[in-house]
Amino acid sequence: MPTRYLTADEVRDAERASGDLLASGTLMRRAAHGVAQAVAAELNRAGGCYGRSVGVVVGAGDNGGDALFAAAELARRGVAAHAVLLAPEKAHPAGLRAFRAAGGRVDDALPGGLDAVIDGVVGIGGRGPLRPAAATVFAGLDPETVVVAVDLPSGIEADTGEVHDPSVRADVTVTFGFPRRAHLLAAPRCGRVVVVDIGVGDPLQPDARQLISYSDAEIDWPVPGPADDKYTQGVVGVIAGSHRYPGAAILAAGAAVTATSGMTRYVGSAHAEVVSHFPEVVAAPDLADAGRVQAWVVGPGMGTDAAATALLRTVLDSDLPVLVDADALTIVSNEPGLVAGRAAPTLLTPHAGEFARLTGAEVGADRVSAVADLAARWGVTVLLKGRITLVADPSGRVVGNDAGSSWAATAGAGDVLAGIAGSLLAVGRSPQEAGAWAARVHAHAALLASRGAPIGASALLAALRPAIREFATGRTATETHTPPR
Ligand SMILES: NC(=O)C1=CN([C@@H]2O[C@H](COP(=O)(O)OP(=O)(O)OC[C@H]3O[C@@H](n4cnc5c(N)ncnc54)[C@H](OP(=O)(O)O)[C@@H]3O)[C@@H](O)[C@H]2O)[C@@H](O)CC1
Numbered sequence: 062m063p064t065r066y067l068t069a070d071e072v073r074d075a076e077r078a079s080g081d082l083l084a085s086g087t088l089m090r091r092a093a094h095g096v097a098q099a100v101a102a103e104l105n106r107a108g109g110c111y112g113r114s115v116g117v118v119v120g121a122g123d124n125g126g127d128a129l130f131a132a133a134e135l136a137r138r139g140v141a142a143h144a145v146l147l148a149p150e151k152a153h154p155a156g157l158r159a160f161r162a163a164g165g166r167v168d169d170a171l172p173g174g175l176d177a178v179i180d181g182v183v184g185i186g187g188r189g190p191l192r193p194a195a196a197t198v199f200a201g202l203d204p205e206t207v208v209v210a211v212d213l214p215s216g217i218e219a220d221t222g223e224v225h226d227p228s229v230r231a232d233v234t235v236t237f238g239f240p241r242r243a244h245l246l247a248a249p250r251c252g253r254v255v256v257v258d259i260g261v262g263d264p265l266q267p268d269a270r271q272l273i274s275y276s277d278a279e280i281d282w283p284v285p286g287p288a289d290d291k292y293t294q295g296v297v298g299v300i301a302g303s304h305r306y307p308g309a310a311i312l313a314a315g316a317a318v319t320a321t322s323g324m325t326r327y328v329g330s331a332h333a334e335v336v337s338h339f340p341e342v343v344a345a346p347d348l349a350d351a352g353r354v355q356a357w358v359v360g361p362g363m364g365t366d367a368a369a370t371a372l373l374r375t376v377l378d379s380d381l382p383v384l385v386d387a388d389a390l391t392i393v394s395n396e397p398g399l400v401a402g403r404a405a406p407t408l409l410t411p412h413a414g415e416f417a418r419l420t421g422a423e424v425g426a427d428r429v430s431a432v433a434d435l436a437a438r439w440g441v442t443v444l445l446k447g448r449i450t451l452v453a454d455p456s457g458r459v460v461g462n463d464a465g466s467s468w469a470a471t472a473g474a475g476d477v478l479a480g481i482a483g484s485l486l487a488v489g490r491s492p493q494e495a496g497a498w499a500a501r502v503h504a505h506a507a508l509l510a511s512r513g514a515p516i517g518a519s520a521l522l523a524a525l526r527p528a529i530r531e532f533a534t535g536r537t538a539t540e541t542h543t544p545p546r
């Protein structure tokens with residue numbers, strides 16, 4: 062099952078539906094126990110709990126209550142616990158009593174040399190950046206202090222993942238029942254996310270716009286069977302690049318060759334350059350001589366002149382799946398009717414700048430709504446690129462993928478992505494699956510290629526086969542990968 066990421070309203074609905082568990086404070090005790098366990102696990106990595114010291118930053122609501130109960134539990138295990146109350150008159154009364162009873166100390170500021178700090182400033186009730194008092198506490202921490210956020214790193218918007226300045230950067234985030242949207246959308250700020258079962262049920266509304274992610278096991282990479290030949294696995298056609306700018310054509314066609322077995326065709330003036338890099342590509346200068354394909358990739362480096370526009374129009378007039386990227390997106394922004402309402406599967410793959418050209422407005426802080434709105438309005442699938450790639454289908458369902466590193470932010474990486482996703486379209490995958498799976502292997506290839514050093518798109522392309530091998534054989538390492546800061 063894909064992982065589903067909840068909005069704050071969905072979380073509150075789920076908690077309310079638990080009835081007495083909420084009213085009796087049972088949910089909070091379970092949540093706090095989960096936080097204490099996570100902090101203890103961090104302390105146990107280096108020397109155990111007894112005699113160690115923990116700080117807790119306590120806000121005005123239940124997030125602070127969770128943090129105080131958790132710190133009380135740690136104090137009972139021999140941890141020296143220090144609290145700063147940001148709004149002393151509003152600090153959770155029962156939590157504060159438990160904290161004091163366990164020997165916890167309330168101070169005006171946190172002492173230096175703490176082993177860990179619990180961020181209980183705000184959770185799903187937070188809005189906007191850290192207020193100055195909280196910001197001062199976090200700015201004063203030793204760099205090696207482990208930060209464990211309760212529910213969310215404070216200053217990160219629960220539903221959009223907007224990272225305010227200032228906000229908390231957590232090493233571990235402990236959340237309750239189900240992950241929140243921000244845990245995917247602001248993944249690099251959350252560190253390792255631990256989901257604690259507190260006994261609340263799934264509040265799924267069937268018609269709700271959902272944000273989900275696929276596990277590695279759900280990426281079922283196409284593998285040829287005994288009865289397959291070069292045609293049965295879907296032939297992908299790449300229309301990209303130019304004689305003057307052959308790079309985009311080589312990268313997109315090379316990615317298409319690498320992503321699946323079968324056949325890749327190429328149409329455009331860089332045909333000689335493409336074939337010299339990838340002799341297996343069947344290349345032609347003109348569409349009329351191209352031969353049949355099961356899906357088109359159109360746009361990278363193709364230009365935006367009248368000839369490019371005519372080519373794009375012809376391809377979009379077909380009843381084949383089409384991936385529209387780069388220069389083709391620029392053409393579409395002047396003529397949305399080329400894709401809007403198209404009956405055949407259509408996947409647009411803009412980066413933020415291309416997205417703004419398509420819609421006439423910046424993506425903004427709410428990336429999920431922005432991408433889902435465009436997909437619904439035009440009846441197409443939209444893949445918005447970035448560290449967190451979002452792929453929205455026309456129903457508003459959004460699949461997200463955290464790349465786990467940002468090494469793919471390099472020129473030409475988008476051409477590689479287009480080639481991979483186009484191959485998957487040709488195999489018959491839905492545009493949403495094609496886009497989301499492509500983003501996943503693309504990100505993994507970047508990690509394999511980089512291993513901590515900068516890469517170009519050629520290195521990314523070279524690492525694509527080892528990356529796909531891990532998915533195709535079910536031996537992926539991505540889910541144990543801890544995102545670098
Ligand atoms: N419900 C349950 O059963 C369970 C809930 N659980 C926990 O409760 C959490 C939600 O608690 P909540 O609703 O009390 O909101 P919460 O996030 O603590 O914020 C409250 C107050 O903070 C303030 N504030 C706002 N923005 C701010 C800012 N930027 N900087 C500083 N302060 C700011 C604002 O008050 P103000 O100062 O404006 O009066 C606001 O009213 C949830 O995340 C989970 O941890 C778990 O125990 C599991 C069971």
Ligand SMILES: Nc1ncnc2c1ncn2[C@@H]1O[C@H](COP(=O)(O)OP(=O)(O)O)[C@@H](O)[C@H]1O
Pocket residue numbers: 387412445446447448449450464466467468469470471472473474475476477478503
């Ligand atoms: N900060 C980032 N972290 C991880 N991946 C990124 C980041 N920025 C961009 N990418 C990925 O790199 C690729 C860049 O594509 P694009 O912007 O179209 O570049 P180009 O047009 O030069 O090929 C996309 O797959 C995108 O998702």
Ligand SMILES: [K+]
Pocket residue numbers: 124180181182183184210211212213214215
């Ligand atoms: K928090």
